[in-house]
Amino acid sequence: MTGKRLNRGVAVVGAGMSKFGAFPGLSTRDLFVQAFQDMRASVDKGFDPNDIEALYIGNYSSDLFEGQGHTAPFMADWTGLAPRPATRIEDACASSGVAIRQGIIAIASGLYDIVLVGGIEKMTDLPTSQVTDTLATASDMLYEIPAGFTFPGFYAAMATTYMHKFGATPETFMKVGMKNHTNGALNEKAQFGTTIRKVMDGKIAKAEARGYPVPTWEDELEFLHDDRANPVIAWPMRLFDCSPISDGAAALLLVSEELATQFSDTPLYIVGSGQASDVALHDRDDVTGLRAAQLAGKEAYGMAGVTPADIQVAEVHDCFTIAEVIATEDLSFFAPGEGYQAAESGGTARLGSKPINTSGGLKSKGHPVGASGIGQAVEIWKQLRGQAGERQVPGSPTLGLTHNVGGTGQTCVVHIYERR
Amino acid sequence: MADNDFSNTAFHQYLAEYKLMGAHCEACDTLYLPPRPMCPKCFGDDMNWVELPERGELIAFTTIHIAPTAMIEAGYGRDNPYISGVVRLENGLSISAQILGLDANKPEEIMIGTPVKAEYVERGEDEAKKTFLAFRAE
Ligand SMILES: [Zn+2]
Numbered sequence: 417m418t419g420k421r422l423n424r425g426v427a428v429v430g431a432g433m434s435k436f437g438a439f440p441g442l443s444t445r446d447l448f449v450q451a452f453q454d455m456r457a458s459v460d461k462g463f464d465p466n467d468i469e470a471l472y473i474g475n476y477s478s479d480l481f482e483g484q485g486h487t488a489p490f491m492a493d494w495t496g497l498a499p500r501p502a503t504r505i506e507d508a509c510a511s512s513g514v515a516i517r518q519g520i521i522a523i524a525s526g527l528y529d530i531v532l533v534g535g536i537e538k539m540t541d542l543p544t545s546q547v548t549d550t551l552a553t554a555s556d557m558l559y560e561i562p563a564g565f566t567f568p569g570f571y572a573a574m575a576t577t578y579m580h581k582f583g584a585t586p587e588t589f590m591k592v593g594m595k596n597h598t599n600g601a602l603n604e605k606a607q608f609g610t611t612i613r614k615v616m617d618g619k620i621a622k623a624e625a626r627g628y629p630v631p632t633w634e635d636e637l638e639f640l641h642d643d644r645a646n647p648v649i650a651w652p653m654r655l656f657d658c659s660p661i662s663d664g665a666a667a668l669l670l671v672s673e674e675l676a677t678q679f680s681d682t683p684l685y686i687v688g689s690g691q692a693s694d695v696a697l698h699d700r701d702d703v704t705g706l707r708a709a710q711l712a713g714k715e716a717y718g719m720a721g722v723t724p725a726d727i728q729v730a731e732v733h734d735c736f737t738i739a740e741v742i743a744t745e746d747l748s749f750f751a752p753g754e755g756y757q758a759a760e761s762g763g764t765a766r767l768g769s770k771p772i773n774t775s776g777g778l779k780s781k782g783h784p785v786g787a788s789g790i791g792q793a794v795e796i797w798k799q800l801r802g803q804a805g806e807r808q809v810p811g812s813p814t815l816g817l818t819h820n821v822g823g824t825g826q827t828c829v830v831h832i833y834e835r836r
Numbered sequence: 837m838a839d840n841d842f843s844n845t846a847f848h849q850y851l852a853e854y855k856l857m858g859a860h861c862e863a864c865d866t867l868y869l870p871p872r873p874m875c876p877k878c879f880g881d882d883m884n885w886v887e888l889p890e891r892g893e894l895i896a897f898t899t900i901h902i903a904p905t906a907m908i909e910a911g912y913g914r915d916n917p918y919i920s921g922v923v924r925l926e927n928g929l930s931i932s933a934q935i936l937g938l939d940a941n942k943p944e945e946i947m948i949g950t951p952v953k954a955e956y957v958e959r960g961e962d963e964a965k966k967t968f969l970a971f972r973a974e
Contacts, residue, residue, distance in 0.1 A: 549905050556932075558844040559870045562968055563932035564900060564907050564920040572898035573922060580948040648917075651899040651943040698922045698932045703896050 421719060422524035422689075425673030428833065429680040430459040431797035433790070436664035436782030437607040444478055444487060444536040445494040447665035451534065451787075452495045455667040458797070460681040463669070465495070469528040471502040472519045474512025474535040475786040480550040482538045491534060506786075508554035509735060511535060512666065513789030513820030513829035517689050519670045529675055534667040535787035547661050551785070554823040556696045568658055570697055570824045571736035572650035578704045578738060579652070582753035586652040589737035590640040592759050593656045593779055596734060599766055600776020602807035607662055607782030612636045619645060657737040659777075664784035666791045682801050684816075688722070688832030690715025697824045706825030709746035713819070716830040724748040727832070728813035729799045730770070731792035733821035734777040740764075743819050744772060747830070771809045774799060789820035789829065800835040842873040842883055850885075851967040854956045858929060860886045869929040889926040890954035892971070897921035897948070899940040910959050917941065923952055923971050937973040 432454025434447045456465070473488040484490075492502035505515040512535025519533040539547055551567045560570075578584055593612065600606040601614070616639040623630045633639040640646045646654045669679070676683035690712035697703055717723065724747055732747070734740035745755040749770050750763075758764050764772040775781045775795035778788055796816035798804040814835045821828050842859050847870060850857040859871035863880035869888060874881045900907070901917045912918045919935040936955060938946050952971035960966050 544902070545905055545908070548902065552904055560932045561904065561906070564903070564912070564918055564934045565932060566900055566902065566904050568902065569898045569900050569920050572900075573896035573920070576898060576943075576946075577896040577948060647901065647914075648899070649902045651901075653898075696932075697896075698930045703922065 422520065423526065424524055426520045426523045426670055426686045427673050427676035427680070427683040428668050428686065428793070428797060429671050429676055429683050430455045430463075430669035431667070431794045432456070432458050433605055433666035433787070433794045434664050435605045436662050436784055436787070436791065438540040438661075439663045440540070442538070442663065443482060444475070444484070444538045444665065445490050447538065447663060448491045448534060448536050448667070449494050451665040451667040455669055459669060459679055461679055463679055465497065467530050468497055468500065468532045468669075469530050470500055470522060471497060471532045471534065472505055472515040472522070473502065473533075474505045474507075474515035474789060476506060476508055476511050476537060477550050477553070478536070478538065480553070481547075482541055487536065491536065495532075497532065507827040507829075508822030509733070509783070509785040510789055510820045510822030510827040510829050511786040513792070513818065513831070514691065514827065516668065516670075516790065516793060516831060517691055517829055519668075520686055520689055523670055523672050529672045531670045532667060533670055533790065534665065535790040536665045537784035537786040538663045539661045539784060540663050544661065560696060560698065566650060568650040568653045568736060571738050572653040573697070574703050574742065575652050575738040578742070578756070581704055582756060584741070584756040587637060588741070588756045588760055589652060589657050590637060592734065592737040592740050593640070594636055595759070595765055596740075596773050596777040596779040599774050599807055600780025602805070603776050603781060606776045606780050607660055608776070608780045612640065612656065616645075653736050653738065659735045659779050659783035662782035662784040664782055664787045664791065666787045666794055668790055668793055682835060684797060684800055684833040684835055686831055687834045688716035688718075688720030688830070690719070691827070691829040694826050696826070705742055705746050705752060706821065706828055708825050708828035709743060709819060709821060709830070712828040712830040713747045716817070716832050720832040720834070722815060722832065726815055727817045728771075728811065728815050729774060729796065729809045730772055730817040730819065731775060731777070731795050732772055732819040733788070734773055734779050735783060735821065737779065739821065740772065740777065743821075744770070747817070747819060766807060766809060774804065774807050774809055789818065792818040792820060793831065793833070796833050800833060842871045842885075844870070847871055848966060851956055851969055856888045856890055856954050856969065857885050858888045859883045867927065867929060869925070869931050888929065892923045892925035892952055894921050894935060894948060894950040894952055895924045895930065897935060897946055899943045919946070921971075931969065934968070934970040935973065936970050
């Protein structure tokens with residue numbers, strides 16, 4: 417498929433993020449300043465922030481999470497960029513993936529040459545029940561939420577259908593979580609910088625120290641099957657299948673292709689971009705894949721002129737462990753029904769044939785929803801530039817992909833990055 | 837009696853009469869659930885209400901242990917999980933609904949394909965009373 421092309425190319429010349437986690441007392445603007453400064457430090461040849469011409473900021477629901485609407489101008493103000501135009505992009509958990517795309521479109525149009533795209537979310541001020549209610553507003557409040565659905569519930573329902581159709585088991589999903597925690601343990605920006613094994617050993621040590629009955633888990637899987645240690649949220653999704661409630665921010669500096677080497681020794685060229693929308697989950701013919709992700713992937717591959725097999729490292733939207741399995745099939749890394757086998761056999765591990773979520777994914781790195789899409793791009797930036805430290809994918813990868821989902825796949829956006 | 841506006845309010849007014857109603861596009865003969873005022877297929881707006889079959893099968897489900905506020909108020913939660921699912925009606929239309937008559941504490945025993953029939957559940961008191969669509973396993 418020959419895709420549509422941009423009128424001119426766009427490159428990433430800087431990428432940064434705050435640590436993801438729970439940061440009482442810090443607002444989105446404080447976190448965004450951290451991401452902005454981290455991004456500035458990543459621009460190889462330095463740059464004058466005054467050269468930035470516009471901002472696109474992904475943010476899902478600062479209104480409900482922190483009682484603050486109209487967030488984009490505050491991000492411009494706190495980074496010294498007012499009075500430049502600053503626009504908030506809201507597409508649920510895909511907000512900042514879509515902000516990247518809006519930045520690309522703005523540069524490709526010729527209107528701007530240098531654009532700051534960002535993502536922000538501050539979720540931990542609210543109690544869990546209110547966070548659940550806030551996230552629910554990204555689904556159909558008229559026809560899905562009255563059925564009792566929650567976000568873990570939607571993905572859990574996809575999981576039961578997937579298990580029925582292809583033979584996966586709840587253990588399949590547990591292994592995805594274990595893999596992502598193993599990756600996240602090597603990421604200093606991750607909310608949970610620890611393996612499931614360490615979480616388990618920590619609970620055993622705590623019980624011993626306090627003189628409580630000591631749990632007798634043989635291994636991580638036995639720990640993950642324990643209803644008390646790993647409670648069911650929405651079966652078959654348990655606590656360790658769900659991404660956490662997080663605060664965080666991330667930022668990219670985008671420039672037109674011809675300017676890239678003025679900023680960076682090793683820019684990443686955005687060679688593919690795709691986005692699609694979809695109907696509510698119950699209106700779809702198939703709930704074991706996300707049509708919008710399949711379409712966004714096709715558009716991005718077509719624009720880039722590459723195939724799924726060419727992608728060497730990918731960050732996919734694992735808001736729940738089932739979502740990662742489905743994503744690897746929607747992106748055609750694996751055939752439908754084979755993604756779970758790859759997850760079980762280690763094919764998607766950091767040292768596997770198709771490394772997925774080397775950052776730890778949303779599961780371990782954290783999921784400040786409006787910041788997650790750009791957080792993914794920050795990982796690809798590091799991996800393709802050989803700057804991922806202990807979690808670096810071997811073989812000096814040159815082609816990476818991000819896959820960012822809003823809601824139950826009512827928005828999906830995919831980007832492909834190339835180091836030349 | 838529902839107003840002929842194909843809104844969510846009208847849909848709930850029908851539910852209160854224990855009727856499951858969808859919209860039918862007269863121009864291209866397509867049925868919709870949820871009802872809607874314009875046909876996404878032919879872009880026409882000559883819609884009519886039609887009563888839908890109340891029987892169908894479960895095509896996706898989950899048992900919910902961490903409940904949203906509205907379901908906590910209805911008495912559900914960690915110690916009393918419930919089932920939400922997607923039901924495909926006999927005519928092929930699908931809808932999200934609470935699923936009754938199955939044990940939410942034994943999700944391994946719940947089968948995709950379980951036959952179900954519509955049931956109308958009332959929640960809330962006095963002015964806030966509202967009828968919700970559910971399905972019960974047969
Ligand atoms: Zn029609």
